[in-house]
Amino acid sequence: MSLPAPDAETLRQQLTQALTPAAREVLALAIERAAALQLPLYLVGGPVRDALLGLPIVELDLVVEGDAWLLAEALASATDGRLTQHAAFRTATVALEHQGQPLTIDVVTARRERYPAPAALPIVEPATIQEDLARRDFTINTLALRLLPDGDVVLLDPFNGREDLARRRLRVLHDASFEDDPTRILRAARFVARLELAVVPHTRRLIDAAVRQELLLRTSPPRLLNEIWLLLDEPAPERALALLHTWNALPQLGLSWSPSIFTTFPAARRSLAPQLLPQVYLALLWLAMTPAARQAFGERYNLPAWARTLARELPQLLALPLDRPLDAVALEALLRRFPVALLHALALSSPATIQANLRRYLDEIRPLPPLLSGEELRALGIAPGPTYGRILRALRQAQLSGMITTRDEALAWLERLRDDEHAGSCYDPSRHSEV
Known part of the structure; x- marks a missing residue:
């Protein structure tokens, strides 16, 4: 039996509470501009899911039935935002700052998708909001709110996503979902870990089948790497990695499993700045891999400059004689050239003597300001x-x-x-x- 639909006032309150004051003002502006352009406007997917869960909305994902670029251009002009347009899918992103808060608004044309082959990019064409919701990954992400000019909101829930959300379960939309887009395996792991969901048995069987077919190996490295970065940006990435290990998917990503990440990842969060964490997580994963596996990972993916630096410097760091007590002069001479993320990762995963040397350098020596310039x-x-x-x-x-x-x-x-x-x-x- 399906859950009864919430009334409009409850939906408005949930949405208001999930948005920051700055986001509320920008969303009101988007509703006003969409009405002027006669474009039906919807808030879709993750923001609606998070609002219903009582979680804060981090980004605004908007869908219009019509040309998304028209609304994105109007919104960027009204807010002095930076507009980025993507011709392939007729989508746009507006990045702006309002009330001192950075905001990102994705504006998408409602579309249907057709996959010419497993793991290939889809062929898209404009469609209705119902067709747009039907192309998505999981039922919990098929929720939408129609945003009306008078401030009213109407919930669209064509696949009983709200019930799955209430029962804390992850359910895929159709049997070919992971064949169409194998990166949904990684997204499944992220959602299950972050929202504490259970994968329904049929969806788990589809994941297992996609892994057995090695569909992730047929997926382009840039798409996989983007999903790896998103995973490492999760509040507790080790939970998602553990799921991928259980599903036997990690080797197809070029990654290895180590139980030590259940200790090292939380320790990193307790002691390090958030912006440093993805780099330290990646270094910790590499430390658990063989040199050959690390090299293969670097050759497979077009890594950003900072990651290439970590990969290049890691073997040289591991070769240093840090397993004996060293004075401050010797420690600085050995360690000053290495990226701080690499040093933190090694400190988190090393025996006591090496850890003591690295901690002394990171906590006492490296921060010591020069006396003269x-x-x-x-x-x-x-x-x-x-x-x-x-x-x-x-x-x-x-x-x-x-x-x-x-x-x-x-x-x-x-x-x-x-x-x-x-x-x-x-x-x-x-x-x-x-x-």
């Missing part, structure tokens, strides 16, 4: 050139060894340097490294 050397009348590097390196070594600890002591050290008859040309700063 090149600009200060210039202001003190020292001619620019290679001399600067030698002076600053010698000063840093004295600082790390504890011989110089304050700016006044550094200036006194520099004065003794200047008193050398060869100051600024052919002197040896290390001769003056003691206070």
Whole structure:
């Protein structure tokens, strides 16, 4: 028996509570512009799902029956937003800042899709909102709210998504869903992990069949990599990775499973800034892989520059002699060139001695500000050139060894340097490294 439909006032309240004040104002503006253009407007998918769950809406996903570009252009013009248009699917994104809050609005033309082959990109054409909802992945993402100019909202739920949401279950729309788009396997893992859902048995059988057919290996690497980034951006990615491991899907992504991520991933979240987490997660996954598997992953995917740097530097970091106590000067000499995400990942997954060295460097040595800068050397009348590097390196070594600890002591050290008859040309700063 289906759940009774909520009344319009309840829907309005749920939507209002899920939106920030800035998002509410921008959505009201979108409704006004759509009405002026005579374009039926709908809020669809994830935002509606999250509003019904009492979760905050992070992004606005809008569908129009008609030309999405017309609304996106009007919205970008009204908000001074940055407009990005995608001709293949007649979609657009408006990125803007309102009331000091960054917002992203996706504006999509309602469409139907036809897949010419498994794992291929779809052929699309304009359609009704009902047809648009029918092309989606899971019933919980087929919910839509018709947004009317008078502020009223009407719920569309053609596949009983609200009931599945209430019963905390994940159900695919049709039997060919994972054949059409194998990346839905990764999305299934993300939704199950984040929303604490149970995969219904028939959907699980379809996932298992798609994995047995190795459909993920037939999917383009850019699409897979995008889904991997989305997974690593989840609140607890280890849960989704564990599901993919259970489903035997990780090898088709070029990833390996390690139970240690149940310890290292949460430890990373407790100690690191959120913007650093995806890089640290990736490094932790690579640390659990063989060198050959890491190389194959890098060759398969067109990684961004930061990820290529991690992949290049990881073997060299692992080769360092960090399994014995080292002083501050030696630690900085060994570690200063490596990306901080890589150092954090190794610290989270290493034995005690290596971890102690890395923690000391990350927590005490790396954050230690220099006592003098090149600009200060210039202001003190020292001619620019290679001399600067030698002076600053010698000063840093004295600082790390504890011989110089304050700016006044550094200036006194520099004065003794200047008193050398060869100051600024052919002197040896290390001769003056003691206070």
